[in-house]
Amino acid sequence: MTQEHIVIIGNGIAGVTAARHIRKLSDKKVTIISSESEYFFSRTALMYVYMGHMKWQHLKPYEDHFWRKNNFNLVQDHVIDIFPEQHQIELRSKRKIHFDQLIIATGSKPNKFGWPGENANGVQGLYSKQDLELLEKNAPDNKTCRRAVIVGGGLIGVELAEMLHTRKIPVTFLVRESNFWNNVLPDEEAKMLNKHIKSHGIDLRLNTNLEKILVDENNRVYAVKVKESDEIINCDLVGLTAGVSPNIEFVKDSKIETNRGILVNRYLQTNYKHIYAIGDCAEQRENIGYRKPIEAVWYTGRMMGETVAQTICGKPMHYNPGHWFNSAKFFDIEYQTYGWVFNQPKEGHEHFFWKHPEKDICIHINYEKRSRKFIGFNTFGIRMRHVFFNQCLDASATVDDVVKHLHLANFDPELYKTYEKSIQQAFKTQQI
C-alpha cells in the first residue's frame, strides 16, 4: 500500500499544528502549501516587526531546518481550484497535486464593505506578510504618510494605531461603536480604553462611519469622507480593520459547501469525507456553547489542528473547545478574559465591576443572579491565571468563591502591588 498523502492548504497556526500532530502520530506523507511565506510565522507578531521590536526571522517559531528534518513537504504556490471527486488540487503554476485527504486552513482576509475607493492604492488591511510589506511602502515615515485613517475599532485596528504611532504618523481612528470595542466589551472597559487610546495622541472618533475613500487620478487615496459629518479627512493611508472573514474564494466554485466560511461538522469535516477545514476559514454547522460559528482566534486554530490530526490518524475526534478565553493588548493595557462577560448583562445575569481610582486597572465579573454561578471574568491591567478560572468554570463555582480566592488567580510578576483586597472589599459593599 502506498503512503497516504495529506495535503494542507495554508501554513498558519491551524495548518501547521495539524501537520505537526500528524507527524507525531504517523509517518504519512504531508504536504503544506502556502503562497504567503516560505515558512510558518506568527501572524500575531507582524506589528512588532514594523515597530522594530523584532525582525522577520524572530517571527518563525521553528528554525528553518525543522521542516526538512521532520519530513514535511513545503510547496510555495497558490491553490486556485479544488476537485474533490478527483482528489486533486490545481496550483497557480498549473501543477496538479493528488491528495488522499485534504485540510483547508486558509485563514481570513480583511473585511471590505463595498466602500467606494476601497481597492485604491494606499488602502490596506493588516493580516498577511504581504500587508506588512505593503505598509512599509505606504507608511514608512511621517513624510510619506502625513496622516493615516483607520476604519474599524477592533483588535487589529488598535494594533495598527500603535504601530503607526511609533513612527510618529498622526492617526485618525474611525469607530462605528459609541465606545471602543463596545460590541464586545461592557461600557466601563470600553470607556477606559477610549481614554487610554486618546492619551497616546490618537484622534479617536466614536460613532463615526466611513462614507467613501477619495482617490486621485493615480488611483491613490488622498482623503476619506465621514458619513455623519460629511467631513473630509486628508490622509495617505487608509487601514481597513473592520474585522476579517474567511479566505475561501477559491473554494466557492467547487462543490464544497460554504456559507460565510467552509461548513464543517464537529469532526471538522466538510460535506466531503476526505476534506476538512480548520482555523479561521471553517464555519461550524452546529453551535458550540456561546461560541460563534466562525472564530478567528489564534488558539482555536491551534486546537482545531490538534483535533483534525487525531481524526486523520485513525482516532476520530470531535472538536470540543473548552471554556472561552482570550487576551489582547491595547497600547499599554493588557486584557484577558475567561468565560463570558457580555457587553450587556444577559437575562438573569448580573455584573460586578471594580476599577482602580486612578490607574487603568479594572475587572468585570459576570454571574447568574439567582444561583450566583460564576460565568466570566474580564481583567485589564492585572494578569490572571488561566488554570484558576478554568477550574472555577469546570466546578461551576459561585461568584463568591471566585472573589474569595482571587489571590490564587493573580499572575502578575512578583513584587507587584496586588488589588485583591480592594476588589473583595468593593464586592462585599456591593452585595449589601
Place this chain on the structure above:
Amino acid sequence: MSTSANISATASADNLNAQQKIALFIGFSGLFILVLAVFKIVVVNQLVALLSSLIFISIGIIWYAKSTYKGQSPGVKNNFIYVSNLTNRGFWAYLLGLSLTGFYIILYFYPEILGLVKNGQNTRLIALFDPLSRVLSGNPASQWFVYGTLYTIAILTFGIKALLKYRHNSYQKVRTLSVIFFQLSFAFIIPELMARLNTNNFSLPYYDLKNIWPLNYYNFEQYRVDQFINAGSIGLALLIFGIISIFIITPILTFKYGKRWYCSWVCGCGGLAETAGDSFRHLSNKSINAWRFERWLIHLVTVFITLATIAVVYSYLGDDSSKYWLTRSTFLIAVMSILSLVFALIMIFKRNALQKDAIYAAIAFFIIIGSLISMHFIDGYQQQLFLFEAETLRSSYGFLIGSIFSGVIGTGFYPIFGNRVWCRFGCPMAAILGLQQRLFSKFRITTNGGQCISCGNCSTYCEMGIDVRAYAQKGENIVRSSCVGCGICANVCPRGVLKLENDNLDHRINSEDILLGNDVDLKDFLKKS
C-alpha cells in the same frame, strides 16, 4: 522563494532630540577628560579633573535616559531596537565593541599605558584616580581601582536608566536597585574600606564578599589563603565564609529562589549585563546549535577551574599530618567524596531529568577527574597532579578564562553577541548554580495555560538565548539551567503568559501537559496516544 525574507522595519531610528544631544555631549566630554589623561594632558588639578569627568559621564547617561523615556507612557517600548545602528550591529555597535575590547586588552595586559607605576608614583589616567583611592583605602590607585570605579558608575547610571525604562515593572525596579546596591557596597566600597584595616602586621586580601568561588577562581590560591590565615580570627572567618558560600549558602538560596538570587540580583557581571548591557540583550543567539555549544563550553570551563583549583591547593599543601591537619591526601579524599556524592545524587535521583549527552559527559568528567586525582596515590606521579604544573593550570585559566573570556569577549562584545556571553558560555559559577536550578530548585517560569500566541517577544529578548516561546506555546514551564531569572520575558509578553515563581516541586517540569483550552477528553486522549 520569498525575496523579502529579511524584511524589517525600515524607518530610520528616531532622530535624537535636542536634550539627548546635549546629554551625549556632556557624557562624552567626561569621557574625553579621561582619554586626555591617558595622554598625560591634565589641564586642571587632578581631583577636579577626576570629579568633573565622573560627574559629566553620570549626568550625560542619566539625562540621556531621562529625555528618552520622559515622553513615553510607562510600558514596554522596544521601538526601533532592530533599526537603531547601535543596537542592531551597525557601525556604532562595532566601533563600541572594538573600543571596549581595546580597553580590556590594555587594562589586563598593558596597564602601564594607563599610567600604572609599580613601587612609584602613578602617572596618566591612574594618577587621576589616586586621590579618590586614598580617600577610600588610603592607598594609591591601581588599574583595578580605575576599572572598579568606572564599572560601579556604569552600573549606577545605567541602573537609573533601567529604573526609568522599567518604571512600570516593580520586579525590574527592585532587581535593579539590588544590583546597584551590591555593586556599590560589596564590590566597591567595603573592600576598599577593609583595606584600611591593614597594618604592617595585619593584612586582609582584597575581598568582594559576594564574589564566590568558582567565579572568584583565585580565592583559594596560596597567597590569599596565607593572608587569611595570618590575619587571625577575622581572616579565618572570611576564609570559612568563602567555603560555606559555595557549599551551604548558595545551595540553600538556589533551592528556594533559583540561580537568579545571584545572577541577576547580586553578581557584578550580571549587574553590568542587566544595566549597561540591557540595550543589547536581544542579540543573543537562539539557535539549537548555540545551545549545544553553550552546554559543552560552560561545563568544560567548570571542569577546568575545578581541576586547576584542586591542583593549586594541592601544590601548597604538605604530606605530613603532624605539621598541619590538612594534608594532600586528606584534601584529595575530601574533594573526591564531595564530587562522588554530587555525582551519585544526580545519577540516582535525577538521571531522568538529564539529556543523554549530559549523562555521558557527566560520567566522562567524573572518570577523568577521578583518575587524575588518584594519580596522587601512585608512586612517582605526585609532583605533577593532573599532568600539568599547578602553576601552568592556574595561569592559563587566569589568562584564557579570567581575562580573555570574561573581560575581553564577555563585556567587549556586548554590542555584537549580547550582554550575557560570559554568563551563558563561560561562567563556572553559573554552571554550578544552573545544574542545581535545573535539578534541585523550586524556581520555574510558569506558562499561563493556553494564552500564548507564539509572538516571540520572550525569545527575542531573552539575554541567555533561551527559546522561551518553544516552551510557552506548548504550555510547558520553563526550567532551564541557564535562566538567570531577569524577568524580561514576562515583561515583554503582551498576553500575560509568563510568570517567574518559586513553587512546589511537583509538576515543575510538565512536558507531558497539553495546552489548556481543549476539552478534557482530548487531553486524556493525547496522553494515552
